[in-house]
Amino acid sequence: MVIADPNVAYERIQHEIGISPGAVHTVLHQSLQLRKLCARWIPHQLHPEQKQNRVKWCHEMLKKLNNGNSRDVSKILTGDETWIYHYDTETKQQSHQWCEIGEGPPTKVRRTLYTKKQMYAFFNTMGVKTVVPLEPGKINNSTWYTESCLPLVIKAISLQRPGTGLRGTFFARR
Structure with a gap:
C-alpha cells in the first residue's frame, strides 16, 4: 500500500x-x-543538462578564482529571483471555538494564497547588496531585467562603493 x-x-x-x-x-x-x-517545496526541477551547465560554470569560476583563494571572490555579484507569498493567516488562539463535549474539533479550510510579489535579490560574499521588486503589471523578461532591473542594481552598487563604483565587479548569471 x-x-x-x-x-x-x-x-x-x-x-x-x-x-x-x-x-x-x-x-x-x-x-x-x-x-x-x-x-520540501522547490521552485522548479532542473533538467540534467541544466544541472551539468551549472556544474561546468562553477568549475570554470573555481579555475578563474584559484579554487576560492583569490580575493576576486568578493567581487562576484549574483542575483536570484525570489517570490514572496502572502496568506491571510489566523493564529491558533483566534481559531478556538466552543464545542459540545464529545464533539470532535472543528475543521478549517486552509486559506489560499491571495497575492504574490516577485523580486530579485543581488548579493556577494558580504551579503545582500540590493533588492529590486518587480513592479505591478510588469513581466519578468529579458527586457525588464536589462532596462529596469540592472540599472537600479548598478546605481545601488555604485552608491555603496564611492570612488570605485563597479570597477572589478563580476556579474554572475545563474
Whole structure:
C-alpha cells in the first residue's frame, strides 16, 4: 500500500488490512523502518543538462578564482529571483471555538494564497547588496531585467562603493 500510495494514512491501512493502529505503527516504523516526512517545496526541477551547465560554470569560476583563494571572490555579484507569498493567516488562539463535549474539533479550510510579489535579490560574499521588486503589471523578461532591473542594481552598487563604483565587479548569471 505504501509503494502504491506514499501518502497513505494509518487509518486507511488499518481499515483495509484489518489490523490495529499499534500493529500498523510496528509494521511501518519497526519492520519497514519508514517515517513520514513533509515534502520540501522547490521552485522548479532542473533538467540534467541544466544541472551539468551549472556544474561546468562553477568549475570554470573555481579555475578563474584559484579554487576560492583569490580575493576576486568578493567581487562576484549574483542575483536570484525570489517570490514572496502572502496568506491571510489566523493564529491558533483566534481559531478556538466552543464545542459540545464529545464533539470532535472543528475543521478549517486552509486559506489560499491571495497575492504574490516577485523580486530579485543581488548579493556577494558580504551579503545582500540590493533588492529590486518587480513592479505591478510588469513581466519578468529579458527586457525588464536589462532596462529596469540592472540599472537600479548598478546605481545601488555604485552608491555603496564611492570612488570605485563597479570597477572589478563580476556579474554572475545563474
